[in-house]
Structures are given as C-alpha cells and as structure tokens.
Amino acid sequence: MNHNQPVYTDNDPQEELVTLNLGPTHPATHGVFQNVIQLDGERIVSGVSTIGYIHRAFEKIAEHRPFYQITPLTDRLNYCSSPINNMGWHMTVEKLLNIQLPKRVDYLRVIIMELARISDHIICNTIIAQDTGATTTFLYLFQFREHIYEIYEEVCGARLTTNIGRIGGFERDFNEIAFAKINKFLKEFPVALREFESLLNRNRIFIDRTAGVARVSAETALDYSWSGPLLRATGVDYDVRVSDPYSSYQDFDFEVPVGTSGDIYDRYLVRNEEMWQSVRIIEQAMEKLKHEPPHIFHADVPEFYLPAKEEVYNNMEALIYHFKIVMGEIDAPKAEVYHSVEGGNGELGFYLINDGGRTPYRLHFRRPSFINYQMFAPMSKGMLLSDAIINMSSMNIIAGELDA
Amino acid sequence: MAEDTNHNLIEVLSTRFGDKVTAVSEPYGLLTFETSKDVIVEVLRFLKEDNRFNYLTDITAVHYPEKHQAIAVVYHLHNMVAKVRVRVKVFISEHTPTIPTATVLWNGANWMERETYDLFGVKFEGHPDLRRILNMDELGVHPMLKQYPLEDPNRVDKKDEYFGR
Numbered sequence: 001m002n003h004n005q006p007v008y009t010d011n012d013p014q015e016e017l018v019t020l021n022l023g024p025t026h027p028a029t030h031g032v033f034q035n036v037i038q039l040d041g042e043r044i045v046s047g048v049s050t051i052g053y054i055h056r057a058f059e060k061i062a063e064h065r066p067f068y069q070i071t072p073l074t075d076r077l078n079y080c081s082s083p084i085n086n087m088g089w090h091m092t093v094e095k096l097l098n099i100q101l102p103k104r105v106d107y108l109r110v111i112i113m114e115l116a117r118i119s120d121h122i123i124c125n126t127i128i129a130q131d132t133g134a135t136t137t138f139l140y141l142f143q144f145r146e147h148i149y150e151i152y153e154e155v156c157g158a159r160l161t162t163n164i165g166r167i168g169g170f171e172r173d174f175n176e177i178a179f180a181k182i183n184k185f186l187k188e189f190p191v192a193l194r195e196f197e198s199l200l201n202r203n204r205i206f207i208d209r210t211a212g213v214a215r216v217s218a219e220t221a222l223d224y225s226w227s228g229p230l231l232r233a234t235g236v237d238y239d240v241r242v243s244d245p246y247s248s249y250q251d252f253d254f255e256v257p258v259g260t261s262g263d264i265y266d267r268y269l270v271r272n273e274e275m276w277q278s279v280r281i282i283e284q285a286m287e288k289l290k291h292e293p294p295h296i297f298h299a300d301v302p303e304f305y306l307p308a309k310e311e312v313y314n315n316m317e318a319l320i321y322h323f324k325i326v327m328g329e330i331d332a333p334k335a336e337v338y339h340s341v342e343g344g345n346g347e348l349g350f351y352l353i354n355d356g357g358r359t360p361y362r363l364h365f366r367r368p369s370f371i372n373y374q375m376f377a378p379m380s381k382g383m384l385l386s387d388a389i390i391n392m393s394s395m396n397i398i399a400g401e402l403d404a
Numbered sequence: 405m406a407e408d409t410n411h412n413l414i415e416v417l418s419t420r421f422g423d424k425v426t427a428v429s430e431p432y433g434l435l436t437f438e439t440s441k442d443v444i445v446e447v448l449r450f451l452k453e454d455n456r457f458n459y460l461t462d463i464t465a466v467h468y469p470e471k472h473q474a475i476a477v478v479y480h481l482h483n484m485v486a487k488v489r490v491r492v493k494v495f496i497s498e499h500t501p502t503i504p505t506a507t508v509l510w511n512g513a514n515w516m517e518r519e520t521y522d523l524f525g526v527k528f529e530g531h532p533d534l535r536r537i538l539n540m541d542e543l544g545v546h547p548m549l550k551q552y553p554l555e556d557p558n559r560v561d562k563k564d565e566y567f568g569r
Contacts, residue, residue, distance in 0.1 A: 052538040057554075059523070060547060064554045095432060225460050225512030236484075238459075243487050335431050338480060338491065340461075349462060351480070364464040366480075374515040403538060 031399030066328030075161035081116035088341035104292035106248035120344030124396035154178035168305035169298025216262035228346025234262030328358030369401035463516035474498035523548035
C-alpha cells in the first residue's frame with residue numbers, strides 16, 4: 001500500500017462528527033471539570049459532563065471534625081463567596097443549639113454576606129462579558145472584588161478562604177478601618193457598576209451574543225431544581241432570604257429581581273440588579289447599626305462561642321469552655337437540622353445530623369453549582385460551541401462547590 | 405402557620421397511605437416522616453402533584469450501621485407557595501440497597517441520585533444513567549459508609565483516637 005496516497009473512506013466528511021474534550025483544564029471552563037462533546041461543524045450534537053476532579057470528600061472529613069473546624073471546609077465550597085458559606089454553617093449550628101444572636105451581629109453578618117454576593121456576581125458577570133469578547137468591563141469592575149477582599153482582611157485577616165466569624169458571632173468587632181472601607185466601597189462601587197452597565201446593557205454585540213441564547217422555561221428550571229439567579233432569570237421569585245429569612249433579612253427593604261425568558265441576558269441582568277439590591281441592603285445595615293448598642297459582636301453563649309485567647313490564658317471558665325469546644329465536647333442536642341442560605345449561586349443547604357458525639361454524625365451540603373450544572377449537557381444539544389461557552393460562564397459553576 | 409400546615413399535611417398523608425407513613429416528627433419545625441420503599445415514588449408523586457411540593461431540594465443518604473435497615477435515603481422537598489419544607493426518609497437494607505428512582509418525577513434527581521449511589525452504594529432502580537459521579541470508576545467502595553475510615557488504617561503515626569475523634 002502506498003502511504004503517500006490519501007485515504008478515502010465511504011463516510012462523507014461533511015457527515016462526520018468531531019469529538020472535543022473541553023476541559024478538565026481548559027481556560028473556557030473557568031474551573032476543573034470536563035465535557036466531552038460531539039460536534040457537527042460548530043454545533044453540539046451531544047455532550048457528557050465529567051466532574052469530580054477536585055472532590056475532596058468534605059462530607060467524610062466533616063464526620064471527623066468538631067463543629068468549629070468545619071468552617072474552613074465550607075470556605076472551599078464556593079470560594080468566590082466564602083463568607084456566605086461560613087455563615088451558613090454557623091447559622092446551621094446556631095439553629096441546632098437554639099442560639100439567638102443580637103441584632104447588631106445579624107446586621108454585621110448581612111453586610112459581609114452581601115459583600116460576598118457582590119463579589120460573586122462581579123466574577124460571574126465580568127466573565128460573561130469576557131467570554132463574549134469584552135475585556136474592558138472585566139478589568140474595570142474586577143478591582144472592586146479586590147476592595148471587598150480588603151474589607152474581609154480587616155475583619156478576619158484572610159482574603160479568599162476567609163474562615164470568617166465563629167459559631168455565635170464574630171471573632172472580633174469590626175474596626176474603624178473596616179467601616180471606613182465599607183463606606184468607601186458604598187460610595188465608589190455604584191459609580192463603577194453604573195458605568196459597567198452602560199458598557200454592556202445596551203451593547204449591540206453583547207445583546208446579540210446573549211439574548212435568546214440558552215433559554216430555559218420556569219417549568220424546566222424547577223424540574224431540574226435550579227435555584228439562585230438562574231432560577232430567578234426564568235421568572236420564579238424564589239429567594240431564600242425572603243422565603244425563609246435568616247440573620248434578620250426580614251428587617252431589610254429590598255427587591256428580588258426576576259427575568260422573563262431565562263436566557264443568558266436575563267441572567268446577566270438579574271445578577272446586576274442583585275448587586276444594586278445588595279448595595280441597598282448594606283446601606284440599610286450601616287444605618288441600622290447606628291441604632292444598635294455598639295461593640296457587641298457575638299452572642300452571650302460562653303459554652304459555644306470560642307473565647308478570646310487572653311481569656312483562655314487568664315480565666316478559668318474560659319479555659320474550660322475553650323477546651324470543651326476544641327475537643328468537640330459541647331452539649332449539642334441530638335437532632336437533625338436543615339438550614340439553607342441564599343448563596344451566590346442559589347440555595348446553599350446544610351443538612352446536619354448530630355448524635356451527641358464530638359463530631360457531626362452526618363453533614364450533607366446542598367451545593368447549588370452541583371445541582372444547577374447537571375442541566376448543562378442536555379441544554380447544550382443543538383447549541384453553537386461558542387454559545388455553550390457563554391452559557392457555562394453564565395451558570396457561574398465554581399469547581400469547589402461542584403465537587404465538594 | 406407552619407405547625408398548622410404540617411398538621412394538615414400529615415393528616416392528608418395518613419388518610420392516603422395509612423400505616424405506610426410512620427415516625428412523624430417536627431425537628432425545628434420541619435415535618436419529617438418515614439415511609440417504605442415500595443410506596444416512595446407514590447408518596448413523592450402525591451406530595452408533588454396534589455400538595456404543591458413541586459421543588460426537589462435534595463436527595464442524600466445516611467448510614468446507621470447498627471440498625472437493621474442500615475441506610476436511610478433522605479428526600480427534602482419544598483413547597484415554595486406555602487413556604488413549607490418536608491423531609492421524607494426511607495430506610496433500606498445495607499445488603500440489598502435498592503430503591504425506585506425519583507427521576508420519573510424530577511429530572512433534577514439525576515445527579516443527586518448518582519452522588520448518593522457513588523457515596524453510599526444505593527442503587528436507584530430505573531435511573532437512566534447510574535454511574536459514579538465524584539469518585540473514579542475504579543474505586544470499588546462507597547466511601548461514605550461508616551466502615552471506611554477517613555485515614556489509611558495502616559498508618560501508625562496518625563490514629564484518630566489520639567486526637568479525640
């Protein structure tokens with residue numbers, strides 16, 4: 001056989017499908033997960049999602065850790081908005097222990113959680129713009145994530161994996177610099193967000209790339225258990241902050257934006273509007289803080305709240321409580337509790353079973369990215385490859401939350 | 405209001421399913437009951453179609469090695485209109501861990517059941533694509549079962565009991 005001759009098959013090259021491995025480390029996936037897709041030209045015929053590349057067995061590890069050591073695990077779920085995860089976990093334990101927090105602590109938590117939501121949405125929306133080719137907006141708004149991280153740094157000392165707060169409140173009061181930085185953020189961020197919107201909202205190219213792409217009906221979204229901005233973009237006004245208020249969200253006046261068609265443009269608009277609402281909530285919280293007794297940053301529950309180090313070294317009771325908490329010997333009721341918070345991507349749930357031991361008997365995380373993402377492969381069928389990429393970024397899949 | 409709704413719901417369920425609905429409790433206001441695997445799909449369908457629990461929040465499992473029926477499959481459903489949640493548990497045998505799938509009611513149950521299968525070995529009968537999802541296919545065990553330790557049991561330098569665990 002002459003190897004220089006081209007090989008002809010009976011198959012028409014126009015009919016042949018191309019198999020493409022999108023991921024696990026592809027820049028367009030913004031995280032470690034893989035899709036094996038069959039392409040007919042540029043159109044996707046079928047796809048299979050493979051996940052689990054950064055599965056770290058958090059649920060198993062959590063069965064071997066006292067409650068206070070589980071907070072750093074939750075950091076690493078949705079690492080774009082770690083404080084929401086941390087506080088969701090703290091609130092789950094507080095619900096189990098029936099701890100009522102002072103209003104001031106609730107408001108401080110709301111401030112941090114809404115900042116986290118803004119930083120999460122900044123990432124998602126700027127990346128949608130980036131994937132449609134608009135790098136300017138990405139660079140422009142992304143600096144505000146940096147400002148938010150500086151606020152975290154003032155409050156807890158860390159930036160990305162924050163481990164912020166303790167069961168029963170915060171580890172320390174917010175200092176003056178933190179409040180100054182929050183006020184500065186509230187002044188500067190709306191200006192930038194308005195400019196960000198003016199660059200994209202009525203941008204012909206952006207609208208052409210996103211409007212009408214990856215439409216999802218409300219029925220389908222509910223069938224696939226979607227939550228968060230993705231579900232609200234389809235027109236369902238489900239927000240855990242409103243339907244099941246936690247951390248005194250009922251004291252705040254804010255709106256839940258909903259879309260109509262569930263396409264990428266609607267998801268973008270919903271997230272943008274949520275950033276405006278978050279700013280509104282933070283402003284109200286700052287106002288409310290003025291009417292609360294100052295310097296209260298945790299509930300008065302010494303048997304559950306990890307005492308300050310100076311106390312531990314100088315005070316007998318604090319030493320005892322410190323020892324009991326660290327060894328997981330707190331008197332928690334034998335019960336099971338489900339608590340959910342509105343995370344950046346949707347309903348983040350914690351299902352905790354306590355059997356009276358040192359560690360949870362079972363802890364399950366309801367991770368919105370995991371549940372939202374299962375629809376990606378079925379909905380990509382018939383879509384253009386470049387549309388599927390924006391669809392993926394608009395779903396804001398965070399690999400840490402996907403795999404736990 | 406939640407207590408009122410829970411009370412009504414449990415009455416409706418008892419009328420429909422009789423003694424198949426057992427162990428009713430309300431930890432932290434969340435109505436919890438047990439049922440058996442032969443009626444689980446009917447119970448879920450009844451909740452979804454006749455009682456507006458149309459949102460499947462979560463499916464997971466819990467392993468209780470000392471119990472006769474050692475694996476509990478736990479469903480969380482949500483009625484968004486009345487803002488009520490309900491938790492349904494089904495205890496199944498560790499040796500024949502099978503249960504009918506909920507994918508006939510919700511497509512969203514697909515990955516939740518795959519995760520439960522991967523971590524606990526619960527076989528969901530009728531599931532369209534029951535493969536491991538988080539762990540590698542060659543793992544051979546279902547790691548969330550209590551008999552599997554967190555650390556390698558042969559390690560001598562890091563025993564859990566030294567750390568109070």
